[in-house]
Amino acid sequence: xxxxxxxxxxxxxxxxxxxxxxxxxxxxxxxxxxxxxxxxxxxxxxxxxxxxxxxxxxxxxxxxxxxxxxxxxxxxxxxxxxxxxxxxxxxxxxxxxxxxxxxxxxxxxxxxxxxxxxxxxxxxxxxxxxxxxxxxxxxxxxxxxxxxxxxxxxxxxxxxxxxxxxxxxxxxxxxxxxxxxxxxxxxxxxxxxxxxxxxxxxxxxxxxxxxxxxxxxxxxxxxxxxxxxxxxxxxxxxxxxxxxxxxxxxxxxxxxxxxxxxxxxxxxxxxxxxxxxxxxxxxxxxxxxxxxxxx
Numbered sequence: 001x002x003x004x005x006x007x008x009x010x011x012x013x014x015x016x017x018x019x020x021x022x023x024x025x026x027x028x029x030x031x032x033x034x035x036x037x038x039x040x041x042x043x044x045x046x047x048x049x050x051x052x053x054x055x056x057x058x059x060x061x062x063x064x065x066x067x068x069x070x071x072x073x074x075x076x077x078x079x080x081x082x083x084x085x086x087x088x089x090x091x092x093x094x095x096x097x098x099x100x101x102x103x104x105x106x107x108x109x110x111x112x113x114x115x116x117x118x119x120x121x122x123x124x125x126x127x128x129x130x131x132x133x134x135x136x137x138x139x140x141x142x143x144x145x146x147x148x149x150x151x152x153x154x155x156x157x158x159x160x161x162x163x164x165x166x167x168x169x170x171x172x173x174x175x176x177x178x179x180x181x182x183x184x185x186x187x188x189x190x191x192x193x194x195x196x197x198x199x200x201x202x203x204x205x206x207x208x209x210x211x212x213x214x215x216x217x218x219x220x221x222x223x224x225x226x227x228x229x230x231x232x233x234x235x236x237x238x239x240x241x242x243x244x245x246x247x248x249x250x251x252x253x254x255x256x257x258x259x260x261x262x263x264x265x266x267x268x269x270x271x272x273x274x275x276x277x278x279x280x281x282x283x284x285x286x287x288x289x290x291x292x293x294x295x
Contacts, residue, residue, distance in 0.1 A: 041083050043069055044076065048085050052259065053237035056087025062271045090231040109209035110185045114221040116146040119278055120179045123151065123171065125186045126222035127159055130234050132243040139253065140167045143225050148266050149274035150257050151175050155250040161194045168200050182206040187219045229256065
């Protein structure tokens with residue numbers, strides 16, 4: 001190329017396009033679709049940012065509809081591509097806990113049925129780990145199977161039984177002191193077969209349940225939560241680098257748990273957050289009790 005600029009007329013002649021068509025297209029007002037796209041894209045990006053940058057097409061579409069933005073699923077997908085945003089992706093689980101051969105195991109009272117008819121009937125728990133610059137951090141969640149609510153959690157620089165006991169204490173504080181019909185299910189890790197763990201559950205009326213050693217399906221719900229915790233917070237799109245300290249991770253986990261319980265849309269719950277799902281359940285129960293009282 002000799003460096004000389006080509007004129008519009010020459011380019012149009014080479015492309016066999018009338019110059020008048022070029023100038024008409026250049027001066028034409030934006031279409032209604034273009035204007036609508038320009039309005040919607042910033043709203044979708046803001047929703048995506050607010051939700052840890054983890055929502056894919058379906059959840060961002062659902063979140064937009066809940067926020068009063070009238071948009072279709074295919075339209076959401078097209079605008080996400082235009083904005084260059086996408087959902088977080090999960091990776092395979094890494095085994096954290098190991099069984100203690102010397103400890104007696106509690107029976108499996110769940111048999112892979114991770115469902116419940118009401119809150120505080122079935123809790124599931126597990127450990128996972130997160131590398132930080134200051135060393136490995138360990139995280140324990142306790143999840144209510146009915147609503148997927150995280151009712152207790154703990155981040156620590158060790159994986160001793162004390163951290164699990166702290167998570168149980170938080171669950172007791174958040175859910176009440178005693179639950180006679182409650183089962184608490186875990187894998188066969190040494191933390192969950194310890195005498196102190198069983199005693200702490202007995203204090204709140206809960207019965208321990210343990211799945212098969214080494215079988216991930218026997219504690220699938222807890223591992224699912226660990227998986228999307230890693231995908232959404234630990235390795236999520238909003239992260240800019242490794243975690244520095246256990247304390248930094250603990251503060252970030254606090255924020256993520258609050259979002260998980262009060263804002264995150266769960267497909268299992270009909271795309272509503274756990275807190276909203278439980279509130280709807282208790283509202284129905286109160287209405288039934290009111291009707292019984294009237295009769």
